[in-house]
Amino acid sequence: MPTRCTTLPYAETGAFSGLLTDYLAQKPALAPFYNRFPSPENFAAQMEEKQASYKPEARQRLVIALREQYGSAAPAATAANIELLAQETTFTVTTGHQLNLLTGPLYFIYKIVSAIKLSRELKAQYPQYDFVPVYWMATEDHDFAEINHFSLFGKTYAWDAAGTGGPVGRLSLDGLSEQLLSQLPPEVPAVFHEAYSTSKNLAEATRKLADALFGEFGLVTLDADRPALKQALVPLLTKEIQEQASNAAVQATNARLTEAGYKPQVYSRPINLFFITDEGKRERLEPDAGGADCVEVTIRNTAKCHSQAELLELAQTHPEQFSPNVVLRPVYQEILLPNLVYIGGGAEVAYWFQLKDVFAAFGVPYPIVLPRNSAEYISRANAGKLKKLGLTSLEIFRPLPELKKQVGAALGQEEVSLKEQQQALAAAFQQVQDVAQRLDPTLVKTVAAEAQKAAAGLAGLEKRLSKAAETKHETAYTQLAALKEKLFPGGGLQERSDNVLSILINNPEFIGQLVEAFEPLALEFTVMTEE
Numbered sequence: 001m002p003t004r005c006t007t008l009p010y011a012e013t014g015a016f017s018g019l020l021t022d023y024l025a026q027k028p029a030l031a032p033f034y035n036r037f038p039s040p041e042n043f044a045a046q047m048e049e050k051q052a053s054y055k056p057e058a059r060q061r062l063v064i065a066l067r068e069q070y071g072s073a074a075p076a077a078t079a080a081n082i083e084l085l086a087q088e089t090t091f092t093v094t095t096g097h098q099l100n101l102l103t104g105p106l107y108f109i110y111k112i113v114s115a116i117k118l119s120r121e122l123k124a125q126y127p128q129y130d131f132v133p134v135y136w137m138a139t140e141d142h143d144f145a146e147i148n149h150f151s152l153f154g155k156t157y158a159w160d161a162a163g164t165g166g167p168v169g170r171l172s173l174d175g176l177s178e179q180l181l182s183q184l185p186p187e188v189p190a191v192f193h194e195a196y197s198t199s200k201n202l203a204e205a206t207r208k209l210a211d212a213l214f215g216e217f218g219l220v221t222l223d224a225d226r227p228a229l230k231q232a233l234v235p236l237l238t239k240e241i242q243e244q245a246s247n248a249a250v251q252a253t254n255a256r257l258t259e260a261g262y263k264p265q266v267y268s269r270p271i272n273l274f275f276i277t278d279e280g281k282r283e284r285l286e287p288d289a290g291g292a293d294c295v296e297v298t299i300r301n302t303a304k305c306h307s308q309a310e311l312l313e314l315a316q317t318h319p320e321q322f323s324p325n326v327v328l329r330p331v332y333q334e335i336l337l338p339n340l341v342y343i344g345g346g347a348e349v350a351y352w353f354q355l356k357d358v359f360a361a362f363g364v365p366y367p368i369v370l371p372r373n374s375a376e377y378i379s380r381a382n383a384g385k386l387k388k389l390g391l392t393s394l395e396i397f398r399p400l401p402e403l404k405k406q407v408g409a410a411l412g413q414e415e416v417s418l419k420e421q422q423q424a425l426a427a428a429f430q431q432v433q434d435v436a437q438r439l440d441p442t443l444v445k446t447v448a449a450e451a452q453k454a455a456a457g458l459a460g461l462e463k464r465l466s467k468a469a470e471t472k473h474e475t476a477y478t479q480l481a482a483l484k485e486k487l488f489p490g491g492g493l494q495e496r497s498d499n500v501l502s503i504l505i506n507n508p509e510f511i512g513q514l515v516e517a518f519e520p521l522a523l524e525f526t527v528m529t530e531e
Contacts, residue, residue, distance in 0.1 A: 001380070001507040002531045005517045006393060007524040010374070013397050015493050019262050019353070020346040020371060024523050029260045033253070033353040038341065038370040040125055040521055046340045047091060047129065049365050054338045058232065059086060062336055065229050066220065069207075075215025081132040082220060085338070089129050092220075093119045094333065095343040095372065096136035099168055099206045100147045101159060101180065102192055103213075106495040106503075107345060107372065110518075111135075112210070113511065114343045114373045116217045118520040122340075131340075132220055135210055136333055139169025139203045139225040140274075140323045142282040152499045157183060166280040167323065169203030169225055187505045213511060224336060227320040232335050236362055237273070237315035237322050241308060244287070246272045246327050249357035257354065265350035272327040282323055285311075330355055334364050341368040343520070373518040373526060376487065376494055377503055377510075380530040385483050389476065393527045400484050407480055408473060418462040425454055 011021040023030050026037060036042040066082045074082065084090045095111040103109060115133035122131045141147075142165060149158035159180045161171055173196055181193055191212035199205035207221045224230075239245055250268035257264055271285045306314075314321060324332045330352065333339065342352065352369045359366040378386070378393055386396060390410040391403065398406075429451035436443040489497045503510050507530070517526055 001509060003513050003517070003528045004531050006527045006529075007522065008394055008397070008527065010371075010523070010525050013374075013493075013525050014399075015397075017346050017350065019350050023349060023353075024371070030262075030353070033257065033356055034369055035356065035366045036368050038368050038521060038523070040121075042368065043122060043126065043340060046365075046368055047126070050091065050338060050340060050367075051088065053363075053365050056088070058336070059088070059338065061228065061232060062338075065226055066222065068228075069223060069226070073208075073211075075211055075218075077218035078211065078215050078220055081218040084130045085132055085220075087130065090132060090338065091122075091129060092132050092134045092337045092339045093122065093341050093343065094134040094136055094337060094339045094367075096138060096329075096333065098138045098141055098143075098147045099202050101150050101157070103209065103500050104147065104150050106377075106498050106500055107374070109213075109500045109511065109514070110375060110495060111343055111345070111372045112214055112219060113514040113518055114370070114520045116214065116219060117373075117515055117518045118341065118343070118370070119218075121519075121521065133214075133218065134337060134339070135214075135219055135221045137169060137203060137206055137221060137223050138329075139223045140167045140282070140329075142166055142168060142274075144168055144171075150499050151497055152501050153185070166282050167225055167276065169201060169206075169223060170280065171202045173199060173202065173205060185505075188501055189504070189508075192501070217515065222336075224332065225320075225323075229336060230319040230322070233319045233322065233324070233332060234315060236324075236328065236331060236335065237319055238312060239362060240271060240273055240328065241311050241315060244270055245361040246331075246358045249361045250327060250354050253354050253357050262350075262353075264354055265347055266326050266354060268327050268354075269325065272325045274323040274325060276321050276323055326351065327355065327358060331359060331362055331364055334359070334367060339367055341370050343370045343372045345372055370520060371523065373514075373520055374493065374495060375514070375517075375526040375528055378487065378527065378529040379503075379506070382483060382486060383529050383531075385479060389480055389483070393529050396484065396487060400481065403480060403484065404477055407476055418458055422455060422458055425458060426451070429454065 010016045010024055019030070023034075036046055063082060063086045066085070070079070070082070085092070093115045095115045097108050097111055098104070100108055112133070112135050115135070119131040119133045123129070144161065144164040147168060148161065149156055151157075157180050159176050161175060164171070176196055181196060184192075192209065195209035195212060196205045199208055203223045203225070207223065210219060210221045247268045247270050254264040254268075269284065270287050273285050274282045275285050276282055330342065333342075342348075344352065349369055349371055356366050376393075376397075383393070386393060389407050391407070395403070395406070429447060433444055433447045433451070436447050487494060500510070507513075513528065517528055
């Protein structure tokens with residue numbers, strides 16, 4: 001299914017935060033909160049900085065873990081990229097996301113495609129280096145309610161799993177087939193079923209689905225919830241348990257962000273670590289108010305106090321029992337990977353801006369932060385409806401009342417306005433009020449009340465006349481409202497609610513078209529229209 005692409009500035013969509021649009025505009029107020037702006041020329045310095053800090057043993061650890069994770073099942077292009085990661089001239093371009101069922105909202109797809117395309121563009125600009133796209137799976141997240149459902153063709157599919165509360169990547173897939181997979185439309189490609197039916201847990205299923213969709217492009221998917229990889233966390237765990245360094249850094253940054261007029265995105269805790277219990281639960285670590293050397297682990301509402309020395313010993317001997325939260329997860333990522341850039345959505349960009357000082361506190365290079373590509377996909381049928389209404393694919397981003405006026409004008413609807421009559425009426429009553437003031441001032445209030453009543457009556461007539469004019473083209477307006485809702489579900493962007501299957505079923509070439517269409521460093525919103 002061929003498509004035509006156009007772009008527009010993010011600010012003109014009306015769908016993104018002021019922080020994001022200010023970042024793209026390189027407003028000086030945000031400059032202290034990031035290291036390098038995502039422009040092509042800035043990657044050379046980023047590579048130099050990362051190469052100086054990323055040690056050979058870190059590469060070896062990463063490559064060994066990836067080989068073990070994939071075994072012999074890696075797609076050919078992915079396997080080749082894993083071997084490239086053993087070379088000191090290879091860097092990663094990383095995005096991360098939760099383990100949403102069947103990929104969840106479209107922006108999951110857009111994140112990964114952005115990483116794939118940027119890797120290609122960097123290779124073209126810096127041919128002496130190699131660049132590997134990486135999808136970091138949020139396997140340690142425990143918020144099951146955020147990932148256990150998705151929407152397709154107006155229907156919500158959900159999975160009610162047992163044993164939640166621990167890292168979601170470890171969840172077995174019991175009940176998923178009966179509750180969800182068996183309910184899917186028959187047109188759903190087999191790979192979506194196979195990824196789950198052949199896997200032992202959610203992490204493996206998500207990786208297999210990512211392999212099926214993006215393996216030909218060399219995507220490397222990483223599950224960092226592995227004991228061998230957690231060994232890299234030992235220095236971070238030690239510093240965080242002893243000094244609680246991350247919270248102090250975030251709080252200082254939050255104060256500066258607020259002063260600059262921006263709202264912090266994520267909440268930092270005194271200790272930004274979780275503890276994974278023997279039962280597989282992911283519980284918070286909290287300093288005990290009653291003793292400086294005591295840290296509580298709340299397990300099933302029962303607080304157990306560990307001394308700092310005990311936790312430090314565990315960090316040395318069993319770092320896999322610790323799990324970084326949203327504040328420290330990015331640092332863990334940058335410790336493990338030879339990474340140059342993190343690609344995320346608007347909310348992720350906002351919380352990365354809280355973390356620059358956290359990276360400095362742990363002596364880890366802060367990556368370039370790049371907003372992922374965003375897109376609106378307009379099917380041939382919807383494109384036809386737009387054309388019939390006399391609208392372009394870019395005009396549809398405007399608010400519905402403005403679009404109704406534009407469509408109405410094109411249809412010859414008379415615009416009803418009694419503004420001049422209201423002004424004439426007000427002038428007439430002002431003259432009457434002047435007469436009352438001269439002859440009997442006690443009647444001034446009566447005249448004013450009558451003036452108000454007459455103005456309200458005229459306003460009511462204006463509404464009725466406008467409604468009469470609108471009724472003549474009611475069918476077109478109904479079609480417009482339905483189209484606007486289809487393209488912007490619930491008033492939001494399509495990418496935040498629709499699943500990739502809503503497009504992929506009818507256009508199997510969709511992902512390849514995205515790779516061709518996206519230009520990550522152009523920093524513009526993409527509109528794809530079927531022809």
